[in-house]
Amino acid sequence: MANDKNRKAILVTPEDCIGCRGCQVACKSWNQLPGIKTKNNGTYQNPPDLAGAAFNIIRYNEVPSTENPVRWLFVSRRCMHCDDAGCMKICPAPGALYRTAEGAVAFDRDKCIGCKLCVNACPFDVPRYDAENKVTKCHLCFDRIGAAMQPACVKTCPTGALKFGDRAELIGTAKKQGFKTIYGEQDLGGLGTIYAFKDEPKLYGMKENPTIPYSVIFWHTYLKPLSVIGLGGVVAAAAIHYLAIGPHKEKDEEV
Ligand code: SF4
Ligand code: SF4
Ligand code: SF4
Numbered sequence: 001m002a003n004d005k006n007r008k009a010i011l012v013t014p015e016d017c018i019g020c021r022g023c024q025v026a027c028k029s030w031n032q033l034p035g036i037k038t039k040n041n042g043t044y045q046n047p048p049d050l051a052g053a054a055f056n057i058i059r060y061n062e063v064p065s066t067e068n069p070v071r072w073l074f075v076s077r078r079c080m081h082c083d084d085a086g087c088m089k090i091c092p093a094p095g096a097l098y099r100t101a102e103g104a105v106a107f108d109r110d111k112c113i114g115c116k117l118c119v120n121a122c123p124f125d126v127p128r129y130d131a132e133n134k135v136t137k138c139h140l141c142f143d144r145i146g147a148a149m150q151p152a153c154v155k156t157c158p159t160g161a162l163k164f165g166d167r168a169e170l171i172g173t174a175k176k177q178g179f180k181t182i183y184g185e186q187d188l189g190g191l192g193t194i195y196a197f198k199d200e201p202k203l204y205g206m207k208e209n210p211t212i213p214y215s216v217i218f219w220h221t222y223l224k225p226l227s228v229i230g231l232g233g234v235v236a237a238a239a240i241h242y243l244a245i246g247p248h249k250e251k252d253e254e255v
Pocket of ligand 3: 016017018019020021022023024058074076156157158159160161162
């Protein structure tokens with residue numbers, strides 16, 4: 001669980017976003033991620049979803065409007081840095097996913113064993129894998145914020161649609177500004193990526209009441225301690241995968 005006192009967060013306000021995707025480019029640049037070959041599938045959204053080499057994307061939501069021909073809601077999708085993180089709960093490899101001092105959920109690819117259990121344990125379908133089968137995702141730029149810099153995506157955003165700072169302060173300011181919903185204030189113990197919405201979360205394509213699968217909680221509470229004592233991470237991971245979740249589901253990614 002994150003320490004509330006030091007907890008940092010990114011606040012996303014979709015109505016301020018112009019869909020320029022500067023945040024996507026900045027993330028790739030800072031993290032030295034390769035380009036992804038994609039196909040035009042009739043939308044400006046590109047790539048279509050998170051990928052091993054895409055830690056954040058802008059979702060282009062077109063919603064009904066009485067005032068304009070088109071109402072665009074550009075919603076940043078990335079790791080939510082959950083306080084109660086399903087990925088950390090299920091991960092059988094010590095230190096592969098870990099909590100930073102600022103409350104982010106970061107990863108150590110050298111410790112990842114490539115079991116992919118975190119994919120199914122994440123309520124937001126976030127973790128992806130690189131070409132060497134190691135977990136990848138947004139890490140809240142822990143390397144930048146530890147050096148007193150803003151996350152690369154936030155620093156680049158030209159409109160203030162992404163803001164970084166003290167989590168409690170960001171929430172307090174957004175409430176004073178009169179937003180209808182602060183998504184992530186309480187969900188899963190409180191998210192580290194929070195959203196200020198003028199309408200219902202479902203209009204922005206957000207999951208309502210995200211929860212960690214019960215099988216993950218069962219594994220975390222009863223079986224994971226056994227794996228640490230004797231089975232070893234890889235064997236335990238393989239066993240629990242079939243007992244609790246089922247076979248791996250591979251994502252289609254062209255990198
Ligand atoms: S959004 Fe998913 S990957 Fe990110 S911290 Fe939460 S459970 Fe883990
Ligand atoms: S916080 Fe850093 S790693 Fe996360 S999306 Fe922004 S630039 Fe990428
Ligand atoms: S950089 Fe800012 S304005 Fe541009 S797409 Fe990203 S969040 Fe939106």
